[in-house]
Amino acid sequence: MAVTAASSTDRIEKALESALHRTQGPGAPPRLLAAMRHAVFPGGARIRPQLCLAVAQACGDSDPTMADAAAAAIELLHCASLVHDDLPCFDDAELRRGKPSVHRAFGEPLAVLAGDGMIVLAFESVAAAGVSKPALLAPILLTVARAVGAPNGIVAGQAWESEPAISLAAYQQAKTGALFAAATVAGAQSAGGDGAAWRTLGERLGEAFQIADDILDAIGKTATAGKPVGRDAVLGRPNAVAELGLRGALDHFHELTAEAIASVPECPGQVPLRAHIAERTRKLLPVEVALHAA
């Protein structure tokens, strides 16, 4: 079975459209809906939902409706976290994906509410897909919820920035790793697979992605990243390049992606999934980064 990124892209955009369609109806406040659309479209690389669908496909994709809903939920939760992280009380970011952040475009109240609404919509979308497949629902919801809430989800990760002393491992694992792990676990669960076997893949990819993000922040250009760069240094946040140097960060990135690929469990689509992950991770860093480090 081939993992086809093109059709996955199509599935993800349709699943997100279908989720956002749920927010329309008589009595809906128009600017809230516009703010939510602004946060979701046009997307970034959609790397988490792509990963979710790639795993579902590798496991046989026996329930594409549920896989699509899980992928959309994970992307909605990711987008919600970006909207809230960009707020003035956190990063006060002007730009996101090359356009104004939600609070810059719609004001702070609607940025708070759009994020809230997207969190709710994520769970609602999975619940709607679960009406016809009730046995899949609770495990997938628990996977997704634990990746976002406390003690170890992205909300907890972000909250470490408000602690007097930060637990760096907990911070990075929760802030980035958790949702990547949910993508692989929920992808497998939506195809009736054993979610737990797929956790390592998501965790290693999440770590690798965090390092790539740190590298782009440290040496990247705003136009390439679609958001301001150099922010980690300005905000005093941990950054792998600051810790390990560029060469060290790149080496660690390659170690993590190799571990991720090696961890892919036995499944009908194991070989194409490994190739897909190798290809996607290569694209995380532009060619000039390797030259920069040489």
Next chain:
Amino acid sequence: MAVTAASSTDRIEKALESALHRTQGPGAPPRLLAAMRHAVFPGGARIRPQLCLAVAQACGDSDPTMADAAAAAIELLHCASLVHDDLPCFDDAELRRGKPSVHRAFGEPLAVLAGDGMIVLAFESVAAAGVSKPALLAPILLTVARAVGAPNGIVAGQAWESEPAISLAAYQQAKTGALFAAATVAGAQSAGGDGAAWRTLGERLGEAFQIADDILDAIGKTATAGKPVGRDAVLGRPNAVAELGLRGALDHFHELTAEAIASVPECPGQVPLRAHIAERTRKLLPVEVALHAA
């Protein structure tokens, strides 16, 4: 079957404790957890989860674990909405339930994140209860999610304050009515009942509660309300007393509670539930309000 408020109170506090227990674990940021506890304990009247359990009991309470989870989820979502509504970009409220609001006590970042975490926790708690009763899960989750998100939930209600022109009916129904309706519908669903038949009860009680809140805001004392009063006039928000006068608002309150009680569907506990609702609604307004209106 008697509806016993004392045992319901006990069930609700235990269900909320049990939900918050899910946020504990290695790697949890302590201040986030403290902020979430601050938002949930000690509670107010817990009127929504009390209503949810009262309906579940009237319907036979065949799955108390699910009823408790639904009640706790509804209260968590209510508390989350208070935390976010109190933020500086909305009401900038100093006090809530007689103590500092979450952003005053823990800062704005943790208030945003505590609210987010409580939304996630609400869905996680229902999902956890649904592991052993998968057929109940999707309908209850959809009931709860629709009461909170867009187009007609509390997030949408709050978002009407950011529109150039407000739809007053949509605003009040979404901001207060939706979660009351979810309480009665989910209460019935958790006992295997027909949720739709219970919607009118929740909607009428939500309207009545909104009017009682407007009356307390217009003529109440901060010490009684546990939050600053007179805020509707200051913030230019709609208020039933401003629209109808105190006598008119009180009359409308009594009409709505009578309609609510008349709407209770046939069920094993119909008679005690009607008595329970009559008693609870009487307590919404202190005696001096009636004297004030005389």
